[in-house]
Amino acid sequence: MSRELSELYGSLAADADARDLGxxxxxxxxxxxxxxxxxxxxxxxxxxxxxxxxxxxQVVTTPPASVPAPAGMPTPSTSPSPSATGGSPSPSVPPTTPGRSPGTTSPGATGTQPSRTPTSIPDRAFFALAPTNQVGIAPEFRDEAVLPNLCGADIGGEAIVQRRTRLLIYKLPQTPKGYVPDGSYTHSITIYRAGRADDVLKELRQAVRDCPEQNGSSSGSSVRSRQRLLSDSGFGDESVLFEMRNAGQDVNGTPTGADEVRLIRAIRVGDVVTILWEQGWEGTSSQRAQVDADGRRAVAAIRRWLG
Incomplete structure (x- = not known):
C-alpha cells in the first residue's frame, strides 16, 4: 500500500473515532x-x-352557459346538423296562430282593396256614340224622369246618392247623315248607397210584373200600353230589360196599324245603375241590336270611370 493511501485511511479512522455514530x-x-x-x-x-x-x-366537455334571451324574444330551437342526420335539415315549422280557423284569410291578405261607392258622376262616366250613330247633335244634360211610369211605383228614390241625366239623339248605321234621326235615349247614371243598387233592380223587376197594362199618352194622345220583362244577360253585374208596347200613331195621332215598341234597360255595376230608356223619334220603334250595342258601350264607360 502506498504511503498516501495509508495516510488517507489513518485520517478517516481518526475522524470516525471522534464522532458519535447512531x-x-x-x-x-x-x-x-x-x-x-x-x-x-x-x-x-x-x-x-x-x-x-x-x-x-370537464373544462373540455362542458358546453358554454347559454345567455338568456331578452324578454319577449322566442328561444331558438336546436336542430341536428346535416352531418349528424345524414341529410339536409328539415325546415322548422312556424307555430300555429291561435284564434283563426284553417282556410280563413286575414284582412288585407289578398292585396285587393274593397271597392268604394263613388260620390259624384263626371262627364267621362257617360258613353260616346259610335261614329256611325252620331248625328252631329251634342248630348244635353237636363233633369228628366229616368224611367217611364209603371203604375205609380216609386223605385229606389230614398237610396240615391247622386244622379245625372242626359238626352242623347242617334241614327242607325245605315241611315245617311243629314237624314231624320232614328231614335233618342234618356240616359241616366245614378249612384246608390252601398248595397242598395241590387235592391233597386229587384224593385224594378217587381214593378214591371205588377204593371202589365196601364193607360198613358203618346204624341199627346191617350194610349194603353203593355209592359213585360225580357230575358237579358251579359250587361254589367246584372241588368233588367223590359218593353212597353202600344198601338202606333203618327205625328198627327192617326193610328198606323203597327205597334210602337220602347225598350228600357237598367244595368248595375257595383253601386251604380245606368238606364237607357229608348224613346224613338217621331213614332219609330226601338231596335234591339242598337240598344244592345249602346248598352255595352255604357257599361264600358262606367267601368273605366270606376277603375
Missing part, C-alpha cells in the same frame, strides 16, 4: 420515516394528477 435501531427508524414520506408524496402526486385530468375533461 445506534442501529435509530438508523432503521429514520430510514422507515423517509420511506413513508416518499410513499405519501408519491400518493399525493398521483392524486393531484387525477384531479387535474378530471377538471381538464
Amino acid at each position: 445506534l442501529p435501531d435509530v438508523l432503521r427508524h429514520q430510514a422507515d420515516r423517509r420511506a413513508r414520506f416518499r410513499a405519501a408524496g408519491s400518493t399525493l402526486a398521483v392524486g393531484l394528477v387525477v384531479v387535474g385530468v378530471v377538471i381538464g375533461a
